[in-house]
Structures are given as C-alpha cells and as structure tokens.
Amino acid sequence: MKSTVFYRVNFFDTDAMSVVHHANYIRWFEIGRSDFLRQNDISLLDLMADGYSFPIFEVAAKYHVSGKYDDILRIETTPQALTRVKMVFTYEIFREKDNILLVTGSSTNVFTKAATGKITRLDDGYYKKLIAGLK
Amino acid sequence: MKSTVFYRVNFFDTDAMSVVHHANYIRWFEIGRSDFLRQNDISLLDLMADGYSFPIFEVAAKYHVSGKYDDILRIETTPQALTRVKMVFTYEIFREKDNILLVTGSSTNVFTKAATGKITRLDDGYYKKLIAGLK
Amino acid sequence: MKSTVFYRVNFFDTDAMSVVHHANYIRWFEIGRSDFLRQNDISLLDLMADGYSFPIFEVAAKYHVSGKYDDILRIETTPQALTRVKMVFTYEIFREKDNILLVTGSSTNVFTKAATGKITRLDDGYYKKLIAGLK
Amino acid sequence: MKSTVFYRVNFFDTDAMSVVHHANYIRWFEIGRSDFLRQNDISLLDLMADGYSFPIFEVAAKYHVSGKYDDILRIETTPQALTRVKMVFTYEIFREKDNILLVTGSSTNVFTKAATGKITRLDDGYYKKLIAGLK
Numbered sequence: 001m002k003s004t005v006f007y008r009v010n011f012f013d014t015d016a017m018s019v020v021h022h023a024n025y026i027r028w029f030e031i032g033r034s035d036f037l038r039q040n041d042i043s044l045l046d047l048m049a050d051g052y053s054f055p056i057f058e059v060a061a062k063y064h065v066s067g068k069y070d071d072i073l074r075i076e077t078t079p080q081a082l083t084r085v086k087m088v089f090t091y092e093i094f095r096e097k098d099n100i101l102l103v104t105g106s107s108t109n110v111f112t113k114a115a116t117g118k119i120t121r122l123d124d125g126y127y128k129k130l131i132a133g134l135k
Numbered sequence: 136m137k138s139t140v141f142y143r144v145n146f147f148d149t150d151a152m153s154v155v156h157h158a159n160y161i162r163w164f165e166i167g168r169s170d171f172l173r174q175n176d177i178s179l180l181d182l183m184a185d186g187y188s189f190p191i192f193e194v195a196a197k198y199h200v201s202g203k204y205d206d207i208l209r210i211e212t213t214p215q216a217l218t219r220v221k222m223v224f225t226y227e228i229f230r231e232k233d234n235i236l237l238v239t240g241s242s243t244n245v246f247t248k249a250a251t252g253k254i255t256r257l258d259d260g261y262y263k264k265l266i267a268g269l270k
Numbered sequence: 271m272k273s274t275v276f277y278r279v280n281f282f283d284t285d286a287m288s289v290v291h292h293a294n295y296i297r298w299f300e301i302g303r304s305d306f307l308r309q310n311d312i313s314l315l316d317l318m319a320d321g322y323s324f325p326i327f328e329v330a331a332k333y334h335v336s337g338k339y340d341d342i343l344r345i346e347t348t349p350q351a352l353t354r355v356k357m358v359f360t361y362e363i364f365r366e367k368d369n370i371l372l373v374t375g376s377s378t379n380v381f382t383k384a385a386t387g388k389i390t391r392l393d394d395g396y397y398k399k400l401i402a403g404l405k
Numbered sequence: 406m407k408s409t410v411f412y413r414v415n416f417f418d419t420d421a422m423s424v425v426h427h428a429n430y431i432r433w434f435e436i437g438r439s440d441f442l443r444q445n446d447i448s449l450l451d452l453m454a455d456g457y458s459f460p461i462f463e464v465a466a467k468y469h470v471s472g473k474y475d476d477i478l479r480i481e482t483t484p485q486a487l488t489r490v491k492m493v494f495t496y497e498i499f500r501e502k503d504n505i506l507l508v509t510g511s512s513t514n515v516f517t518k519a520a521t522g523k524i525t526r527l528d529d530g531y532y533k534k535l536i537a538g539l540k
Contacts, residue, residue, distance in 0.1 A: 010300060034281060048151070059196050117201075151339060154286075162415070331463065
C-alpha cells in the first residue's frame with residue numbers, strides 16, 4: 001500500500017536558481033521508502049543489526065515543476081516489486097497546496113550481507129512484513 | 136569532448152552503511168557537467184546573468200560498486216546531445232586507484248528563461264561554445 | 271516566544287559513525303529559525319522579494335549526545351536579540367522520545383541589501399512583526 | 406603544521422541567496438581536518454577499524470564574506486591542541502583568487518570507544534603521529 005509523508009522545503013534545500021536543488025529529491029525518495037518500511041514494521045536499524053545492507057542499485061527521476069522554499073511536499077511511495085532480494089518503488093512528489101506534481105521517480109534497492117557485500121535473501125520474518133506492504 | 140575531474144570522498148559524504156550515500160553521486164554528476172561547460176568557456180554564472188536557467192529535466196544512475204571515505208573518484212562526463220534547448224550528458228564515476236567503475240548515469244538539462252520559466256533557445260554565443268564541446 | 275518544530279532523522283543524515291553528521295544540526299537550526307519567523311508572519315521569500323538578504327554572521331554548536339537514524343528531534347528556538355539589523359537565536363535540539371538534550375547552539379544573522387551586500391535596517395513592517403516574537 | 410587544501414564551490418553548494426549556504430563551511434572544516442590527519446598518516450578508516458570514534462564536541466564559525474559558485478577556496482587548518490583525548494583545530498577559508506578571508510572557525514573532536522561511546526585515550530601509535538603534526 002502506498003505510503004504518504006510530508007516534507008517542508010528548507011532554505012538549505014534551495015540553490016542559486018532559487019528552486020530546490022534536484023539532487024535533494026533523490027534523498028526525499030528515501031524519506032518515502034523509509035516511511036513505507038516503517039509502516040510495515042521494518043526498521044533500517046533492525047536490518048543493519050541483523051547483518052543486512054540495502055544498497056541502491058538504480059534510481060531515476062523526472063522533474064516536472066520546480067519546488068521552492070517553504071513548499072510543503074507530499075511524497076507518495078508505491079511498491080512495484082518486493083522480493084527477498086530487492087525492493088522496487090516508484091515515487092510521486094506533489095506540492096501539497098495545489099496538488100501539482102513536481103517530480104516522479106523510481107528506485108531499486110538490493111539486499112546484501114553487510115559483512116561480504118554479496119547479494120543475500122531476506123529471512124522469513126522481514127519478507128513477510130515486506131510483502132504485507134503490497135496489499 | 137569528454138571532461139575528467141576528480142573528487143575525494145569526504146566523511147560527510149558517507150552514511151551509516153559506511154559507504155557514500157547514493158544521492159551524492161547525483162550531485163557529483165553536476166561537478167562533471169559544470170567542468171565540461173567550464174572547459175568550453177561557459178560559466179553558469181554568466182548564463183544566469185544573461186537570464187537563463189538550466190533546470191534538470193531528468194536524471195538516472197546505476198550503482199555498481201560502493202564508494203568509500205577517502206576514495207579518489209574520477210568523474211568522466213560525455214556529451215550525448217547539446218542543442219539550443221537542452222544538454223544531455225552521460226557519466227562514469229571510477230575509483231581512481233584501481234579504475235573500478237562505481238556509478239554510471241545520465242542527465243538532461245533544459246534551458247529556460249529565468250523570468251518566465253519557459254523553455255527558451257540559447258543565443259549564438261553560448262550555442263557555439265556549447266557545440267564546440269562535441270568535437 | 272520560543273518556536274518548537276520537529277524533524278525526523280533520515281538515513282541520508284547519518285555518517286559512517288552511524289550517527290547524525292554534525293553539520294546537519296547547523297542546517298536544522300535554520301529549520302527552527304525559519305519556523306520562528308513563519309510564526310511571526312515573516313517569510314524569507316518576502317524578505318528576498320523586498321530586496322533583503324539575511325546572511326549568517328556567526329554560528330556555534332555544542333554536541334552532547336549523538337542523534338541517530340529515525341530519532342524524532344524537537345528543535346526549540348529562542349530569540350535572544352532581534353533588532354533592525356540582526357537576529358540572534360539560541361537553539362536546543364532534544365530527542366523527543368526521552369527528552370534528552372542532544373545539541374545546543376546559537377546563530378546571528380544580519381540584514382543586508384541584496385543588491386549591494388551592505389548592512390541595512392529592516393523597515394517598520396518587518397521590524398514590528400519581528401519584535402512581536404519577543405513576547 | 407598547518408594543512409592547506411582546496412575546494413571548488415559547486416552549484417549544489419549554493420542557496421537561494423546565490424551564495425554558499427553557511428552550513429557547508431562546517432563540512433569543509435572537516436575536509437581540512439581530514440587532510441591534516443592524512444598528512445600525519447592517520448586515516449579515519451584506521452581509527453574506526455581500531456574501535457575509535459571521533460565525535461565533534463563543539464564547532465563555531467564566523468562568516469566574513471560570502472563564497473560563490475565556482476570560487477576556489479583555500480582551507481587552512483591549524484592544530485591548537487592535540488591530546489590523547491581530543492583534537493582542537495582552527496580554520497581559515499580564503500577565496501584563492503584574491504586571498505580574501507571568507508570564514509574562520511574552530512572545532513573540538515573527542516576520542517571515544519565506538520562500542521561504548523565513552524571517552525577513551527588514543528594509543529601510542531596514533532598519539533605519536535598526531536602530535537608530530539604540531540611541529
């Protein structure tokens with residue numbers, strides 16, 4: 001199920017074109033992804049304590065309208081594929097006040113063993129929580 | 136012609152997985168892009184003084200190997216399409232010490248009038264400098 | 271009057287010591303300062319539109335306890351001196367769940383004319399709103 | 406002995422006032438500090454592998470002149486106190502092209518055991534390298 005979370009643009013998020021610097025949205029996709037996992041009772045801290053890493057494999061974004069200082073952004077995160085070895089999400093970031101779509105994007109994370117860096121498979125406990133998020 | 140520029144990974148570029156946070160590479164693509172323009176005698180400050188903006192339209196990255204603190208990265212930026220209305224670049228980021236490819240990516244910027252936000256066309260002066268970079 | 275605003279620590283805010291990178295708190299002081307001004311009906315966008323800049327003159331922070339991923343931080347911002355030429359604030363950042371004080375700090379902004387960079391004096395409209403925040 | 410290292414301001418380092426966002430300088434103090442340690446054959450990675458953390462205890466900065474996009478900054482880092490339990494540095498950041506002093510500052514790090522978070526004392530190996538930097 002989709003996660004929805006809000007973020008207010010700070011002055012430090014802007015650049016000399018007086019808009020949000022585009023790389024920030026890649027960070028904000030992570031806010032959405034973390035929130036999705038949190039809603040499904042998965043904490044990145046627990047994953048790490050259990051020896052998992054979850055590196056990003058790919059990310060992409062399209063920029064439609066520029067965000068500005070003080071805009072309240074609505075970050076909507078939708079799971080596309082959640083397996084024992086990867087998580088694929090898509091993102092839509094809206095300006096809350098007028099519902100204008102600013103940015104769309106996608107990301108793929110893989111699960112690895114932190115100790116070796118090799119791809120691994122999530123154990124049953126995490127996997128069940130994760131796929132519960134697809135409903 | 137390709138631009139090559141170097142960046143040493145700082146401690147503040149890392150995250151709790153002890154690797155470079157993935158969003159930083161999107162910023163570092165900008166280092167490559169700025170360097171390419173600088174090599175072709177185009178300054179972002181001049182563009183802005185002349186009323187242009189150059190917002191990002193899309194960006195994408197694939198992550199192959201994680202960068203770490205103190206790695207010296209070699210950012211190679213190759214122009215794919217340079218026109219009066221847009222710039223498309225691809226990027227390869229290597230770990231200099233062993234020439235391992237860490238990240239690949241691409242970006243598209245468009246040129247707009249800063250005053251209106253509308254797509255515009257680069258004037259002859261900038262356009263000639265820009266396409267000189269294709270040789 | 272004190273402003274209170276909340277910020278949840280993101281994964282991208284952490285560093286390889288698995289704690290919040292210290293420079294982020296300097297950014298989060300700005301979240302508190304912006305919120306204080308917003309509560310007093312002053313928008314940084316309006317200030318800029320009216321030709322003011324508000325550069326930081328000095329900043330300082332003391333770090334007591336490390337923040338971590340997913341901590342909810344409570345940022346309390348207290349005005350110390352608000353005049354036509356400067357704003358001095360102090361900050362206390364608490365971990366909300368157990369009320370532990372993580373970071374304290376202070377900042378001074380000055381008001382300048384954006385066009386010249388010279389120190390200037392706030393006009394009556396802004397000044398009245400600003401000092402109303404002292405009550 | 407003083408460390409000197411250079412950093413070119415990127416577009417992503419700027420904010421909507423068209424200058425470097427002030428929090429970045431706090432990050433750049435870290436570039437200077439890391440370089441000082443590197444010159445004295447101390448790697449933060451080695452410190453971490455040996456179970457040390459080196460959290461910041463306090464930081465302060467004064468801002469004299471605003472840095473801008475494409476400025477080449479010269480970061481000069483001077484050790485003030487280097488002991489088994491802490492490192493105190495001062496910083497001066499100059500605009501290289503005209504030698505104008507932009508920012509001055511200071512920082513204190515303490516050494517802790519990563520496992521416990523308690524203050525600890527550097528072993529002889531690191532301590533000798535560290536104080537060699539005072540000459």
